[in-house]
Amino acid sequence: MLVVIDDPEAVERDLGAGRLACPGCGGPLVPWGFASERELRTLGGVRRLRPRRSACPACGATHVLEPASTVARHRDAAEVIGAAWSAKVAGAGHRRIAAELDRPVSTVRRWLRRLDARAESLRTAATWWIHALDASAGPIEPAGSPLADALEAVGLAAGGAARHLGPRPAWEAVVALTGGLLACPAPRRRGGVQGGRQAVP
Numbered sequence: 001m002l003v004v005i006d007d008p009e010a011v012e013r014d015l016g017a018g019r020l021a022c023p024g025c026g027g028p029l030v031p032w033g034f035a036s037e038r039e040l041r042t043l044g045g046v047r048r049l050r051p052r053r054s055a056c057p058a059c060g061a062t063h064v065l066e067p068a069s070t071v072a073r074h075r076d077a078a079e080v081i082g083a084a085w086s087a088k089v090a091g092a093g094h095r096r097i098a099a100e101l102d103r104p105v106s107t108v109r110r111w112l113r114r115l116d117a118r119a120e121s122l123r124t125a126a127t128w129w130i131h132a133l134d135a136s137a138g139p140i141e142p143a144g145s146p147l148a149d150a151l152e153a154v155g156l157a158a159g160g161a162a163r164h165l166g167p168r169p170a171w172e173a174v175v176a177l178t179g180g181l182l183a184c185p186a187p188r189r190r191g192g193v194q195g196g197r198q199a200v201p
């Protein structure tokens with residue numbers, strides 16, 4: 001799987017021009033059909049999604065090109081999980097967040113637990129990008145909890161990416177920069193920075 005911009009025409013252009021690199025060997029990817037269609041639940045309703053598949057002639061691997069608005073193995077878009085994260089940091093409990101987002105309490109609780117477990121990795125990956133995108137960026141002020149610190153860092157990183165690469169929805173940038181948001185490795189497995197690097201904003 002390779003995280004790409006959520007813009008099918010741009011992906012098609014990049015794929016056709018050999019500008020997307022195989023995550024395995026770095027070789028240029030070529031078009032290879034489509035993944036099966038599925039539903040993506042956004043803040044604004046349900047969207048049909050049919051991600052592009054690609055193949056790497058150099059190593060023989062195939063990779064689904066997942067739009068950065070999605071989170072691997074989740075039916076809800078990154079913006080929905082991001083909204084839950086922001087609400088939690090703002091002081092809301094998971095029941096209230098679930099009611100506001102019209103999602104099951106158990107689902108929201110699971111997202112928040114995962115985000116909590118990955119807060120340090122997310123902060124590390126985002127901080128790496130903040131400084132990669134702006135060498136003069138200063139230190140980040142502690143925001144009061146690991147989840148709040150990580151949210152502050154991913155917000156700054158998304159802002160830096162927008163200034164550098166052009167405006168994109170903030171949560172798309174966060175997925176790209178953190179190597180998948182919830183897929184960002186748990187701290188004990190290390191590699192949060194690597195996870196951020198391999199993604200293409």
Ligand SMILES: [Zn+2]
Nearest residue numbers: 022025056059
């Ligand atoms: Zn390859």
